[in-house]
Amino acid sequence: MKKIILVVSVTVILILTGCKSQNSNELPRIAIAGIAIESSTFSPAVSHEEAFRAREGDDVFSYYPFMNPDSGIIDRAVWLPTLRGHAMPGGIVTREAYESLVTKTLTMLEASLPLDALFFDIHGAMSVQGLDDPEGDFLVRIRELVGNDVLVSTTMDLHGSVSPRLAKYSDLITCYRLAPHEDAIETKKRAVTNLLKRLETGKGKPAYKAWIPVPILLPGEKTSTRIEPGKGLYELIPGQINGDNVIDASIWMSYPWADEPRNHGVVMAYGDDKESVAKAAETLAKHFWDVREEFEFVAPTTYFDDAMNQALASDKKPFIISDMGDNPTAGGAGDVTWTLHEIFKRPEFKAANSKKLIYSSIPGPELIKKALEVGVGGHVSELAGAEVDDRFAPPIKIEGEITAIKESDNNTEVVVKSGNIYTIVTEKRNAYHYERNYTDLGLNPREIDILVNKIGYLTPELYDIRADWVMALTPGGVDQDLLRLPYKRINRPMYPLDPDMADPDLSAQFIPLANE
Template sequence: MKVFSAFFGTETNTAAVVPTGFADFERAGVYRGDASIRDPQGFGASHVELRRLAAIDGHTVVESLTAHAHPAGITARAVYERYRDWIIEDLTAAMPVQAVVLVLHGAMVADGYDDCEGDLIARVREVAGPSVPIGVELDLHCHVSPRMLAGADAIVCYKEYPHTDTLERLGEVYRLVVRQAQQEIRPVTALHDLRMVGLWHTTREPMRSFVERMQSFEGKDGILSVSLGHGFPWGDVPDTGAKLWVIADGDRSKAQRLANQLGEEFWQLRDQTWVPPIPIAAAIDRMRATSEGTLVFADVADNAGGGAMSDSTFILRAMLEAGISDAVVGSFWDLGAVALCRSAGVGASLNLRIGGKCGPQSGDPVDVAVTVKAIVEDHAQYGLNFRWSLGTGVWVRTEGGMDIALNTVRSQIFSREAFEGLGIRLEGRPVIVVKSTQHFHASFAPLAREVLYVGAPGSITQNFAEMSYRRRDNDFWPRVANPRGTS
């Protein structure tokens, strides 16, 4: 059996000030047919895993595009169309194929395309024909559209947030399309629109148990897969919002009954599954009261993984004004500060202006006396089974003993390597502040006495009840208590 595969995506914050262009994809590496060889620890890891699974079964993989850009604003039309057309050209050249696996995001928006994934899947279907199974893996923060569901045979999204199960879900998609191609199953999908907008951490209850409940139905009584797409709240498109869908073997009514049942169960948990971030003042009080163990604070609104600029100074300024000294903070995307540190060199002391470079949502720059402790030219971290470049990384220490990480490639914090790769000690530190929403959790939680989420200002605010959309309707929870009569 010949399986065609492609990896293409980004997560679009439609209000972000920085558009997504060719350079953003090229920064992570754009590969056409050879990412599994040239970038096996980066985004080529998905193709490596597909090749491994196929080899076990005696199948072959035809590898097409691998292209990913870190979340930012709307993708330029020419960028999306070029990469999309490369996939279609490669598929046309590879025909006939017996199955297609697409690793996408689900929240990619381009100029002229509200639903990039739906457009791509439809074009793949035109080339592959009606009988070739098309399987799609999506990020958990996806917009699931009718066009996507109409074009694909099986759509599966990650179950975990943070996304620790990316390769597991890819294996799930692979097995579904292979079994369909071998005529062992006939996947049909039913969707339940939850009419909710928010974020739901699967590391705590009751979300932990709800994920396990979804999984408990899979592989039994004809149920093939259950997915809960949390949606991406900062992408303003008609299909924004949380949705739950079930894939069954040939019985759509059974799939719909289970989707509705689980959707109702999730709705009933709404007041238990969402915990709003704490204000900055409350976070500072907790930092001051720290006596033993490590408190990890997440600067959730300045998460580059949601399209923020990762240079806001609101928490840093509050910490300095409060005299918080034994702490680690980062990472700040600040090209100018890094350039000054590189020029001064390791060991130099200087007055440095940090952050606040990208507009009102970044706050004002902070001026602080620092010593340059380390400069790492090819700094990186690992997360979600991929290697993420941080460009040039710099460690500076304030006169009071606060350690601050700077970088030249905008990225959220995934792992301790973002700090430890610069030489910053984390063990035993009373306070660590990470610019991330949740993907830091798997790496940092083992260090922490407690993990706290801080509601500082920023471009990905989590005040969902006050969010207002232009492209989708505003009849959603928590903005509306009972959207469309939900009880």
């Protein structure tokens, strides 16, 4: 009897051990890596390593809410997160910062070998000092370490750029389909689930990848999917997808504030049926080109003086003005003072019964120090702004009463009331996308007469509270008047810089697989 019990026990242990070993062996080993930034080469700003706020190891999972314990995704692989950094848009990245982040990633990837796959999460509009196509360079260096047989799924912002090199070394590649990017998490999840499916079915790399350069370079404020023709263009994508024949298709608008040969529109499709892949890519590329002249700014657009005149004459509130040229979330330095100088020239805001205006925002670390000394209710008179980008206006002296202070280890904010102008001054450049950004400072953006924000198209929350809205063509590193930008290196001809250019060849170009 004891012998029987012993045999059964050993058998159960062997079965359990075998099952565990088998399951462990079957689960694919998938690494996660990526560094992301949108960086303007037309801005004097420079981005350093600390701007990326890189997360390592398990902290990387915080980027992906769909990878929770109940997701049905997390238990389908052995996940090996390495380094993932995402910087606020800004100026060109220093070569030192880039090399440091890449080296750290490669070191962690080497410790994770062997790999079956990589989830490569990037933006696609990073510029680096002395280096073209940094995302392509990064992926080539990863491939040199992990090999070309590893399955790579790349996810991007639709304002990124896809070089042939990035297309070659990515097996699966996709980007957002909405601008504003309300589908960012959904897109990353699609990149991961497509990757898992190809691993689990054993189908691996798609047989065909079609890449079509489209010579169009437009700002996001003209290509928003809230309105036509962007809305209809991106709504064509799901109809092109057909199981394994066409696994996915994407349209990249690219990024107009960087001057590199890769900066232009791109369409890609991939799958296992060559004819279907080509047709999908060519259908999207042709429609993209056909509607090029229909792209208009997502809101009425004018120069700042006229925008202010409209706001002052309006009885709607809040009347929002986008101060577009120095938009920090598109790559502007965020400290151009030109617009604020123009506002302070206006006599309308000096009268007690005049309209009230909020300006968000301008960096002024010295003013912040003074504000902390005098406290709420105290008076300050200090210079702010133009420490990075003083090409259009010098630092501005802001004088007035401190009405709010929000202290932070990272970025203290204060509000200075000058007549009926409420200027938000920050320790470092900042973006104001949410109602709470204002209410935390004792300001009510719904009740203010005029809200001037360093932004382009409005985020969904600001869009919902607007009573009226005008986008102002102000100067800065992300000037929306592209004809004012000194392009030297992009491929020409390019629409709309060359509006009379001939129709391009939009035939599918098949990109070799990474291991070919």
